[in-house]
Amino acid sequence: MRVALIMTIDLTDQFTTGTASDIDALFAGRTTPADFDTLTALESEAIHIFREVAGEFERPVIMFSGGKDSTVLLHLAIKAFWPAPMPFPVLHVDTGHNLPEVLEFRDRLVQRHGLRLVVASVEDYLADGRLQERADGIRNPLQIQPLLDAIGDNRFDAVFGGARRDEERARAKERIFSLRDAFGQWDPKRQRPELWNLYNGRHAPGEHVRVFPLSNFTELDIWRYIAREDIELASLYYAHERSVFNRDGMWMTPGPWGGPGDGQELETRSVRYRTVGDGSTTGAVLSDAADNQAILDELTVSRLTERGATRGDDRVSEAAMEDRKRQGYF
Template identity: 75%
Template sequence: MTETHPPVALDAGPDPALTALESEAIHIFREVAGEFDRPVILFSGGKDSTLLLHLAIKAFWPAPVPFPLLHVDTGHNFDEVIEFRDRVVAEHGLRLVVAKVQDWIDDGRLEERPDGTRNPLQTVPLLDTITEHGFDAVFGGGRRDEERARAKERIFSLRNAFGQWDPRRQRPELWNLYNGRHKPGEHVRVFPLSNWTEADVWAYIAREKVELPSIYYAHERDVYWRDGMWLTEGPWGGPRDDEEVLRKMVRYRTVGDGSCTGAVESTATTVAEVIAEVQASRLTERGATRADDRLSEAAMEDRKREGYF
């Protein structure tokens, strides 16, 4: 996403399915702008949040995006992703709010987990920052194909005053009509990519020539095998004595806390090659590469009930 004008396809014919998904997402952004006072877009620099930002730019062009961005930074991110995040924010003149998990650890509001992973620690900083800034609508890049708990959620997902999700309070969404009503202190999570699949995301990235962090494409990296995934060393720690470090050609299907986000062996260095891999895969990206979703059968749903995305 290096261009400062709305990117358009130059060499690909229109795909009606992608065009319909794009139109739906743009409609959702504009609905939120009309219904809510203080929306914010979650932006980590990952592919789904980058796609969200791309769609937001299209939705409001030639005006600037009217919302700030928010990143809950675990401190265990990949350097390539943070560099990309900051560059995109600067190029588009956007305002980025960063909630650092480390600040919550330093002042005692959170404690490090024994396993070292910080992904589950994002909930409290997220909810505190939403309250501090008075955000009443929070855009996220969640998709229904990622995980079974996300498949249950509506595009407009009401959260109570404690940021918690109750599946029993789901509202019907018929004919693209969205109910954004909420009481003081409540807020709504908004998922414009709900109906997209991983294959749709990559097809749209190809069509629109959306730039992504380099780690989404195959590259050489030192990795070690743990819990069925290739992990890499970082500020979150490294291999145990019995874990051998190998140099592999890998790429990341999703990015998050480095302690629990695995790479997959790959030779896909282009968008077309990534699309071919995605189409051949039998595992969702989170199921294949996110250890935090393997804690229990309902790991994601439990975290969502507490306020996680």
């Protein structure tokens, strides 16, 4: 039996996640008939999913990396419950190898919207010996244990993520509601049907459900939605001059994770990031696209996915992402 979620909202209450002018700007001009297009359909689906989870689960949380997809995810969550405050905390797994622009943006957004931030730190696990640094210096795979511990310690039963089906073949297999077992692992054979947008959140004690409201967005849809909603992003998504070096066809930024190796020269180039991840394995692309329209123009002629072009950890093997997902990764 399905139970509908009914919310009674006092419209006189102040919206606690921003000023009145912020909210007016957020929603101004979004309801004209011309707006009811593909983006509006995708937005409506995502908002429906957020409200469905709010009515079905006890302790949801939103994964937030500071990247474009998780920023759109947060924007949609705020919109889904406005004028009430967004009812979920946000969870960030900090590898210790984040680019500084990402952390600055994360903290600014959390403060602006009055959110509760939960941070799971890979550095803490390395410091006390629960994890060991990898020989290649890449920390993306090291996020799995801190993530699963944060979910268990906080008893989160639904975890929103910003993954999209067009990103990678393993993510294309996954349902919008994706059951994880008591060890946080994903079994493709336990996928549940989602006919007519009916979602099954049933889970046993100790299990949880990963929820992906952006599943049906493409990268181009995300950028079109960012442009339409005028969503602020971390500055590194737009073209800027940066000291980078070329490694395996990717333009990498030097940092605590290391710098140019033998035969690699540090250069100043105009670059931007298409995706945000661990600084040791996430590269930039050469670009002069400094605004949303320029990025949209650039993407319409691109033949490479964002992960294929800029994520070294996805180049390990064709099944690299699926292997990590089976262990508990997003």
